Amino acid sequence: MVKFYNTMSKKIEEFIPGGEKKESINDYPPVSIYSCGPTVYGFAHIGNFRTFLFNDILRRFLKFRGFKVNHTMNITDVDDKTIKGALSEGVSLKEYTARFTDIFFEDLKKLNIEEFEHYPRATDSIDAMNEIINRLEKKGLVYKDNNSIYFSISKYSDYGKLSKIDPESIKSGTRYDTDEYHKDDIRDFALWKEISKEEPGWQIDLGYGRPGWHIECSAMIRKIYNTTIDIHTGGVDLVFPHHENEIAQSEAAFDEPFVRYWLHAEHLLVDNSKMSKSKGNFYTLNDLIEQGFSSRAIRYLLLTAHYRKQFNFTLDNLKNASQPLSRIDNLVLNCEKSQKSGEIRELIKDRIDKLINDFTSSLDNDLNVSGALGHFFEAITDFNKYYTESNFTLEESRIILECLQKIDSVLGIIFFKEEKKVSLSEQDIEDYIIKRDNAKKDKNWDEADRIRDLLLDKGVVLEDSKEGTRWKTV
RNA sequence: GGUCUCUUGGCCGAGUGGUUAGGCAGCGGUCUGCAAAACCGUUUACGGCGGUUCAAAUCCGCCAGAGACCUCCA
Structure with a gap:
């Protein structure tokens, strides 16, 4: 039984896509997943990629389990930072964001992250934003201030149910910088923002301007799935206010539940402090590759800790990550070089079954990748013993490699294709x-x-x- | 100030009431012309103090330390 920790209930729950339990996994409709993606204003750092790797494992595991998936990741290509970046370089917003979008996709590929079904851009979803804002306006949930449009939280009673935040407490929060806001209520958030002359703008029914941050996700989800989705993922920092605001605007606009399961990945830390651009304590993928680390080792390291636990990144840990990988490679080599004909030993068959069972049940339990890896390494030790007793036959190699393929459809580290830097043929x-x-x-x-x-x-x-x-x- | 999470052997990390996770490093061994690589083995650790229980790393309380969110953020 597949189970996930749902931020909404704060409990580990059985995963039932579509909200209705079926006899067999094959009977479920494709799992609809929406993952908050990057804002394309610079290089993503490996903390970002930890979350994107979590999305990848989630998706791969669901497929491994027999579910079909329909997965979306947005590209935020208009916001304060992208506009600022484009202006300072004197290029168009489109040119600026296209460059970093390309780099982002290259990085995903380097980390062996699977391609998703949809990658919508915020700037391509203005029509859907317009619809949501119109619906909210008809319900009297928005107000205008100059040319900005705000969502009025005081008129929405469910506010705070995801982050378990008390809306009243936000008012007295000490860290709000009130000077930035011209709102009725400090807790309200912008659906649509007024712009200055040099900024790019779009016309919607209620005015000319640009999207607020939260509206794009609600709009894209509506546009692509048209109804309640199964899974929404992101980093923990998005729980409040981003996801809270998405829920408010989507559920208020469409009068139906927005999301069934909320999954959030914890942060990557450096020196026990959150890796972030504003702190400057971050590594990009290329930083590490230039230092001679393989993206395969980076993928492996970032997968070793459970996604809901903070993980302290160090170069020492990364250095140690290549050794276990060569153990894996060695098993593959042992299989590939087998030439011997003969029967399949029963104990090898049994060991493969045990591995698949253990591996699956670890992952069933809220994607426990560390546990699954533990079972995998245990099995490697056993396979090596069998190999030492007697080299694998061709048939034994075939079923072991098949098993490894299956496991690797989730992990993506065994048959990881990497450019070899060997000059010899x-x-x-x-x-x-x-x-x-x-x-x-x-x-x-x-x-x-x-x-x-x-x-x-x-x-x-x-x-x-x-x-x-x-x-x-x- | 408010809300929440975490603390496991030299290091990294699963487990979450009774069953030696696993990985890295180190050490010992096998193999080898020597190495390297590979492989095998490597003696039970859970922040502190209380409590509940036949039984606690696991549940409860207190204390200490660390981090996250409350502001743009993965």
Whole structure:
């Protein structure tokens, strides 16, 4: 049974897409998921990517479990920061955001994050925003101040149910900077914002201006799904006020529940403090790749901790992340080089079944990836034992590799495709190995070691064994 | 000030009433011409103090420390 922690109920709940329990997973309609995406004003940092990786695992796991998914991530391409960035560079907003959107998608690819079904842009969803604002206006929930349009929280009784915030307490919150607001009530939020002359603007029925931050998500969800969605995800920092405001405007406009399950990913910390652009304590993906780290190791490291726990990022941890990966690679190599014919050992079949069961039940329980990885490494140890007892037969290799494929459809770290930085062709390497074998036969150890060092220098590691020498990249 | 979360062995991290998670590092071993790589093994840890219970890392209370949200944020 698949279970998720729902921020709304603060409990772990059975996951039932569509709100109606069915006999079999195949009977459910596609799971509708909306994940808050990036504001494209600069490079995303790996804290951002922790959340996006969480979305990826969620999606991959649901598919692994047999659900169909229909997944959306928005691209916020108009807001204070994007406008400011475009103005300061003297380029159009569109040109500016397109550049960072492209970079964002490249980074997702580097981290082996699957492509989702929809990537709507805020600026392409103005019509849907207009509809919501009109509906709210008809219900008397909005007011205008100059050319800005605000949502009036005092007229909406359900406000605060997600973040469990007491609306009254916001009034007395010490950290509100009242000077920035010209509202009836400090708690109200902008649906539509007045703009200055040099800013880009759009015409909607109630005025000329640009979208408020919260309206785009409500608009896109309505536009794409047209009704209550199953899962809405984001970072914990979005619970309040962003998601709270989405609920208010969507449920008030359409008189139906907005979202069934709210899933929030915790923050990545650096030196025990939140990684964020405003604090300046962040790493981008390219920062780390330039330092020689692989995006595969970064993906692995960011997956090792449960998504609902804060995780302290350190370069030391990242350095240690490549070792377990080479253990995985070694198992794959052992399978791929098997040539032997013969029966499949019962104990290998049983071990595969156990692994799939353990792996699935860990993930069933609110996506416990750490637990699932633990089961995976336990199985690797066992497979290695069986291999040491007797090399895998072709059929054994086939079923193990099949099992690994299945597991990797969730993890995305086993068959992670990465550009190899090896300048030699496979043929060159094979030739070197033959040369070295001959040197070894002649007991010419100096020459043998010279070839070994030469290859190592080019990123190729040689492994001698009874069956001969095999190689792999560093 | 208000709201909430976390504290597990040298390090990282699951578990959440009774069953040795796992990974990294270190150490020991197998293999090897020597290495490397690989593989195997590696003796039970849960912030402190109380309480509940036959039984607590797990539940409750207090204390200490850390972090997040209340403002743009993943």
